[in-house]
Amino acid sequence: MTVQDDRRENELIKLFQLQKPANATRSGIDAILYFNGCYIPFELKSTTSSSITTARDFGLDHIQKWQGKHWLFGFYNKTGTTLNYCLYGSPQSMEKWISDKKAYILPDYTLAQFAPELLTLNLLYEILGQKQVYTLEDARRLQKKQYTIQQYRNQMDLNQGYSPERMLSILKDRCRYLIERGATLNNPHIPASYFQDWERITENHAQRLRELVAEALQDKA
Structure with a gap:
C-alpha cells in the first residue's frame, strides 16, 4: 500500500469510527466495526476516479477473502486530498460482482x-x-x-x-x-455503473454506516 492509500484508509477508519486490526496485514481485514456485539470485517478502497481498482493478480484467494465482507469506498478529488463522498457495499450488494469474477476465472483454476x-x-x-x-x-x-x-x-x-x-x-x-x-486478473475494476444507484454518504458518516449495516444484517436474516 502506498503512503497516499494508507492515509486515505486511516481517514476512512477515523471518519466511520472503525477499528484497525492489530494483525491487519496477516488477517487480510482492513478494518472492523464493532456493532451489536459482533465484529464485522470491512474492506476499504479509495479512488480519485469514478471506478474502484481492486488488486493486482486477482485470483481465488481474493474471492475467498472478500466473500461475506462489508465494503467502504471513498471517492476523492483528482489530487486525492479531499474526500467527496463514500459508498457502503454490503455483502449482498457486492455478491454479484464477486460471483461474476469467480465464474470468469474458475475454469482456469479447475484446469490448474x-x-x-x-x-x-x-x-x-x-x-x-x-x-x-x-x-x-x-x-x-x-x-x-x-x-x-x-x-x-x-x-x-x-x-x-x-x-x-x-x-x-x-x-x-x-x-x-x-x-x-x-488465471489471475490484472487489477479488475468495479465500474461506476455497478454502484450508480447506491446512496452517497456525505455526512453523519459513522451513524449512517451503522444504520446501513443494520439494514444489511436484517436483509440477510
Whole structure:
C-alpha cells in the first residue's frame, strides 16, 4: 500500500469510527466495526476516479477473502486530498460482482488442478534428461524462485538429491503454479455503473454506516 492509500484508509477508519486490526496485514481485514456485539470485517478502497481498482493478480484467494465482507469506498478529488463522498457495499450488494469474477476465472483454476496430473516421467526426461538422481540445480531449473532453499531441501527424497518420481512431483507443482498465475486478473475494476444507484454518504458518516449495516444484517436474516 502506498503512503497516499494508507492515509486515505486511516481517514476512512477515523471518519466511520472503525477499528484497525492489530494483525491487519496477516488477517487480510482492513478494518472492523464493532456493532451489536459482533465484529464485522470491512474492506476499504479509495479512488480519485469514478471506478474502484481492486488488486493486482486477482485470483481465488481474493474471492475467498472478500466473500461475506462489508465494503467502504471513498471517492476523492483528482489530487486525492479531499474526500467527496463514500459508498457502503454490503455483502449482498457486492455478491454479484464477486460471483461474476469467480465464474470468469474458475475454469482456469479447475484446469490448474487437473492438468498437472497428466504430466509423465517421459515429459520430465524431455525437459531434464533421464537420470536416477536429480540435483538441487535440476530442481531449480524447474521451480525457479518459487521454492525457498529449505523447501528445496525438504523435497529431497534421496541423499542430496531427488528421485525421478519426486522430480515429477516438482514439475507438477510448477505446472500448477503457471496455470494459476495465468488465471489471475490484472487489477479488475468495479465500474461506476455497478454502484450508480447506491446512496452517497456525505455526512453523519459513522451513524449512517451503522444504520446501513443494520439494514444489511436484517436483509440477510
